[in-house]
Amino acid sequence: MEFPISIREAQASDLDQIYLIIEKNADSCRIISKEMIEKRIRNHAGTFLLASLEEQVIGFIIGADLTETSSKDSAFDIDFIHSISRVPIIILSLMIHPDYRGQGFGTLLLAALKESSRLTNKSGLYLPCPDEMLSYFEMNAFIEHGFAESENSGDPYFHMHWDNPYYQEEI
Known part of the structure; x- marks a missing residue:
């Protein structure tokens, strides 16, 4: 069976569908405000990707470019992240609607963010991972x-972290 899945950048018009997924995942994470999601759509457009099935958003991944994020703006220890790797993109969130989990949509979103990293010549991706998700990542x-x-x-x-095998350091 073939699914008409599309992966694309998030837009302001997707806010309600994104927020529905956040609410459906509230048991496993803290609630993120709509204002925070709007800000992330504006500030991280190239790394805020959606998976949609027949125009319905079923999951999303949010990345932030650490080269554009100061230590004051981040809850993460950016200096430590850079000490383990040159990874400039941090994955802030990966969520799939509960009705669509276990079908590979999270893996598709990760692959799309990896491809974005390759196309923009970023050295890779970083994420803080809870124990129960370790084997998945x-x-x-x-x-x-x-x-x-x-x-x-x-x-x-x-x-x-994931290192981009195609990364070419500027000389």
Whole structure:
């Protein structure tokens, strides 16, 4: 069976559908405000990607370019992230509507962000990963680089990164 899936950049008109997915995932994460999502659509357009099935948004991935993010603007230790890798894009969120989980849509979104990284010559991707998702991201070619606890929530996570094999450092 073939699905008419499309992967595209998020737009302001997608806000309600994105927020529905966030609300459906509220049991496993903190609620992100609509204002925060609007800001991320504006500021991270090239790395805020949606998976849609017949015009219905079924999942999204949000990345942020760390070369454009200061330590003051981020909840993450950017200096540490750069010390384990030259990875400039951090994955802030990956969510799939519960009705569509386990069908490969998260993997498609990760692949699309990896391709975006390749096309824009970014060195790779970084994400803080909870223990229960470790094998999923390892299956998607991310490498674990240590364990930490979030200063904000106290929740433990693993430092994960994926290196872009096509990255060409500027001379």
